[in-house]
Amino acid sequence: MRPDEERDYVAYVEARLPALRRLACYLCKDEHRADDLVQNTITRLYVRWNRAREARDLHRYVDKMLLRTFLNEQRLGWWTRVWLTDGPRDLPGPGDDPETRVVVRAALARVPPRQRAVLVLRFLCDLPVTEVAELLGCSAGNVKSQSARGLARLRELLDVGEFTKEEVGGHESR
The missing domain is CATH 1.10.1740 (Rna Polymerase Sigma Factor; Chain: A)
Incomplete structure (x- = not known):
């Protein structure tokens, strides 16, 4: 170069x-x-x-x-992963409640990787469906269905609300 x-x-x-x-x-x-x-x-x-x-x-x-x-x-x-910490350190977000952020992150970590990628891109990065589809190399319909499934799984996890201290980064969930 x-x-x-x-x-x-x-x-x-x-x-x-x-x-x-x-x-x-x-x-x-x-x-x-x-x-x-x-x-x-x-x-x-x-x-x-x-x-x-x-x-x-x-x-x-x-x-x-x-x-x-x-x-x-x-x-x-x-076997390719080595965990050296209890969990991720919370990165500050604009105007969100730290306790809620910790619980949502713990729930999001339980969502399957492809659905998690769609949810992150659509709702945390605020990208439109067409851009997410382009980034992931799939159809817009696939992004919509992955969003729906991911949101349903996230809601299910948040309704149950059973997270261990390790899952919420050492913080108690309330």
Whole structure:
């Protein structure tokens, strides 16, 4: 990579790192796994930087890389994961109740990965159905059905409300 291309890459990654990390934290529910996911994504981006720069929407291209990396990691066996903490540290959100956030995150962690990705993109990242479908490489109808199933599962989990201390990051649910 030429020095000017590398400068562009570094500038892009520095500007997008907080958004990528936030998306990864929503998906992974563990800030260390999220950091690994972002690192894997930006490493892959470095290798593909010349092609990525020519993408119609670079942000969406990189988001799609991150999502595919996440979904591919979910297909791997449990033996590839090492848990070093009790749970993810709460990342502050705009104007939300910390207790509610902890319980919702614990419930969201129990939703299947593909449904979780759809819910995160649709409701936490506020993306329209068509963009989520493009990012996940599926139809808009699939996104809608995954949203409905994911929301139903999330409601079911929140109605039951039985989360252990470990699931809510060491906090008591109320």
